[in-house]
Amino acid sequence: MFKKIFYLLCCTVVFIGCKSLRIKHKINKEIASSFFENQFTGIYIYDVNAAKVVYNYNGSKYFTPASNTKIFTLYTGLELLSDSIPAFKYAVDKDTITIQGTGDPTFLHSFFKDSTALKMAKNYKKVNLIVNTITDKKFAAGWAWEDFDSYFSPERSAFPMYGNVVTIQNENELIVTPLFFENELKITDKNYGREELVNNFYFGKNRTRETAIPMIIDTILLTNLWNDILPNKVKLIKESAIKPFKIAYSIPSDTLYKRMMEVSDNFLAEQLLIMASSTLSDTLNSKKAIDFIIANQLKDLKQKPRWVDGSGLSRYNLFTPISFVDVLIRMYKEIQKERLFLFFPVGNAIQNLKDKRFIYAKSGTLGNNYSLSGYLITNSNKILVFSFMNNHFMHTNAEVKEQMQFIFEQLRDQY
Secondary structure, three states: OHHHHHHHHHHHHHHHHHHHHHHHHHHHHHOOOOHHHOEEEEEOOOOOOOOOOEEEEOOOOOOOOOOOOOOHHHHHHHHHHOOOOEEEEEEEEEEEEEEOOOOOOOOOOOOOOOOOHHHHOOOOOOEEOOOOOOOOOOOOOOOOOOHHOOOOOOOOOOOOHHHEEEEEEEOOOEEOHHHHHHHEEEEEOOEEOOOOOOOEEEOOOOOOOEEEEEOOOHHHHHHHHHHOOOOOOEEEEEEOOOOOOOOEEEEEHHHHHHHHHOOHHHHHHHHHHHHHHHHHOOOOHHHHHHHHHHHOOOOOOOOEEEOOOOOOOOOEEEEOOOHHHHHHHHHHHHHOHHHHHHHEEEEOOOOOOOOOOOEEEEEEEEEEEEEEEEEOOOOOOOEEEEEEHHHHHOOOOHHHHHHHHHHHHHHHOOO
């Protein structure tokens, strides 16, 4: 009986080994094709249940990650923030409330529509808003300067309002949010946009889609926006004799994480790091949050990244496939699978499949770069954690995704 069991175990091991070898051979053959010849490619695949590496090709090399950076940002939020987003810190003295921003991006945001600060401020005669708490620049290092008026590149700030953008809708009628800018909007024959150094906005007269244009954020604008909703109540100050120490909370943190990952929202990612830094000190600085996570939770990371921003807009970011898989494994082990997979978009790299629900992953796209990192569920119900990174290609994104799809299908069907 013992010999029979031993024989069966040996056969099982050999069978599994043969499957792994077949997978490696097929991926190697694909990567060796002329398609991948003139680009830089890295693939790292890990079987989380068997605790073994399934495939490694340039896994320890550094790549420009684009929005794959948001995986590290998500991890930071999960580690440093509570179940709800910190809306602001505050202190009350008689009829005055003093508020200090934490970087919460949800206040009057077109998607979240949170009004926590507004509701609380309405209860007091005077509102003091402390404004000098952030040391981050408006734009992170390595961002493209010409994106200043692009919807995906709002300025970073300590107390965002309306997502730091002017939102314009033009269906049955023209609606401008915040209403404060209604008279600053010019309808033109050209496309939408904004002047580089002034909050003058332009909108194409035949444009019907909702448009978001970043605002230039300064203390004058903040004063005007607050006084527009609470006339003559709000005063911006540099410091206060009363230190805000209580924390008011806005939306559930998971709601923000899901939105950030699902639509790859750069603004939410940047502000998430700023909020994370608010848990470490009163000074808001995204690098402080990055340095803290790297020095503590990720101190044993095999390849330390060059991690510059929260969104991945910066081309200065450098990460390896192994480092992405490492963080994805940590999250998989620490967070219930059903909750974790809700954060990750479904089937991002898949072009033509009807059933895309075997890949839960975050994509990253910049000019000539496309990467995907996340979780793959095989037909045998195994969980593979992967990072597939492509840099410096001259193909279209669709062509790159098509090649990736073949490899993902092989893993799904044969591993």
